[in-house]
Amino acid sequence: MDATALYRERLDRLEAVIKGKEPDRVPIIAMMSIFHAHYAGYTAKDVAFDSEKNKEASLKVARDFDFDSLTILTGLEATNMCLTFLRTAPDLAPAARFMQAPFHGILKDVYTKWPGMELDDDAHPQFIGREIMKVDEYDRMSENPIEFLNRVALPRICGALADPGSPESNAALTRYGSELGAAGAAQGALIQELAQCGLPTFPTAWSYAPLDVVSDFLRDVKNIVLDFYRYPEQVKRAADALAPLLIETARLTGTVSPEVQKAIGTDIVECFFPLHLNEYLNPKIYNEFYWPSLKRVFNEVIAMGQTPYVLFEGRHDAHLETLFDLPKKKVIGVFDKTDPRKVREVLGDHVILVSGPPNSLLIGGTPQKVDDFMKKMLDDCKEGGMMIYPGVDGGISGDARPENVRAVIDAVKKYGTY
Numbered sequence: 001m002d003a004t005a006l007y008r009e010r011l012d013r014l015e016a017v018i019k020g021k022e023p024d025r026v027p028i029i030a031m032m033s034i035f036h037a038h039y040a041g042y043t044a045k046d047v048a049f050d051s052e053k054n055k056e057a058s059l060k061v062a063r064d065f066d067f068d069s070l071t072i073l074t075g076l077e078a079t080n081m082c083l084t085f086l087r088t089a090p091d092l093a094p095a096a097r098f099m100q101a102p103f104h105g106i107l108k109d110v111y112t113k114w115p116g117m118e119l120d121d122d123a124h125p126q127f128i129g130r131e132i133m134k135v136d137e138y139d140r141m142s143e144n145p146i147e148f149l150n151r152v153a154l155p156r157i158c159g160a161l162a163d164p165g166s167p168e169s170n171a172a173l174t175r176y177g178s179e180l181g182a183a184g185a186a187q188g189a190l191i192q193e194l195a196q197c198g199l200p201t202f203p204t205a206w207s208y209a210p211l212d213v214v215s216d217f218l219r220d221v222k223n224i225v226l227d228f229y230r231y232p233e234q235v236k237r238a239a240d241a242l243a244p245l246l247i248e249t250a251r252l253t254g255t256v257s258p259e260v261q262k263a264i265g266t267d268i269v270e271c272f273f274p275l276h277l278n279e280y281l282n283p284k285i286y287n288e289f290y291w292p293s294l295k296r297v298f299n300e301v302i303a304m305g306q307t308p309y310v311l312f313e314g315r316h317d318a319h320l321e322t323l324f325d326l327p328k329k330k331v332i333g334v335f336d337k338t339d340p341r342k343v344r345e346v347l348g349d350h351v352i353l354v355s356g357p358p359n360s361l362l363i364g365g366t367p368q369k370v371d372d373f374m375k376k377m378l379d380d381c382k383e384g385g386m387m388i389y390p391g392v393d394g395g396i397s398g399d400a401r402p403e404n405v406r407a408v409i410d411a412v413k414k415y416g417t418y
Contacts, residue, residue, distance in 0.1 A: 029068060094206065207273055273310045361373060
């Protein structure tokens with residue numbers, strides 16, 4: 001089958017599931033940060049700093065593994081940067097959504113560590129929590145979040161911008177803007193070449209849970225957990241203040257021209273949400289503080305025609321029933337540590353289920369163990385439509401064994417047909 005026909009077959013398969021139908025078989029959606037590097041003989045540093053090596057490694061995986069879609073993610077969370085530039089540089093804000101290694105080298109941000117810099121050449125990039133906003137600054141942030149992010153948070157987050165208006169700060173911002181453009185161009189070129197290999201990529205917007213913005217980028221997890229009890233009203237106001245901006249971010253990053261949609265061949269626009277605090281919160285705290293603002297963002301994103309693509313990181317068991325608050329089959333749910341059978345038991349087909357083998361199995365298992373795992377999961381969960389996400393706990397690990405990844409694909413072809 002030529003690449004054009006393969007592209008259409010895979011796109012039809014993915015579209016069917018997202019639109020609430022059963023395709024010919026369960027599709028496989030792969031995401032990785034370093035696996036492609038190792039498979040092509042490179043280090044984490046190589047693909048983090050060299051876009052050509054990253055593209056070469058990505059295309060090798062695309063040609064050698066029969067995935068239905070492939071996402072290469074070499075960056076780390078930086079929604080704070082996207083929000084910071086949302087109004088002043090909306091053309092650059094989408095590219096700022098992830099912190100990349102070259103950006104870190106320019107900005108000297110306190111959140112991230114990178115291979116070849118703070119870490120060994122083949123280490124996975126790391127996101128480090130940090131308290132940026134003091135508790136007595138909640139009100140100031142809630143009054144004008146973008147003003148606070150620009151004037152207060154940004155100089156604290158980025159060492160190179162610690163003295164706004166200085167020659168050093170101005171030079172760093174200039175270099176950062178240049179790198180944003182280069183990174184966006186490289187990503188666009190990679191997506192085009194993946195399409196030429198027969199791998200579709202849906203247009204993807206970006207958003208975030210309001211309180212994850214506070215936790216990840218302003219207060220840190222250990223502090224916000226205490227803030228729920230000590231400063232509950234300030235936390236709620238912060239979530240309410242950030243929600244409209246995260247809706248705006250989804251609208252900005254998800255605006256796709258009719259020409260681009262036609263070229264891609266789909267009317268679907270996904271909106272990516274990673275949830276981080278959910279596992280740490282009991283149902284009472286989750287329902288009082290976390291869910292109301294997140295539900296508002298979800299519903300607005302759905303109303304604008306996008307499909308939330310949500311990583312329910314950690315165990316989401318205690319909060320599954322809240323998803324009944326959202327329209328049926330309008331959310332794609334990747335469940336990290338929650339057993340997909342539990343999701344089916346509680347929610348039925350209310351959400352578009354995504355699950356797969358954990359990285360522990362892909363790293364330490366055998367092809368036969370992978371086959372056994374996949375058969376049972378597909379037998380139990382595939383009815384009603386689902387997608388398989390190998391390495392469901394974070395994407396395919398750089399240490400995953402290629403023969404085990406192939407075993408996932410083979411098992412889906414054997415047991416995942418309808």
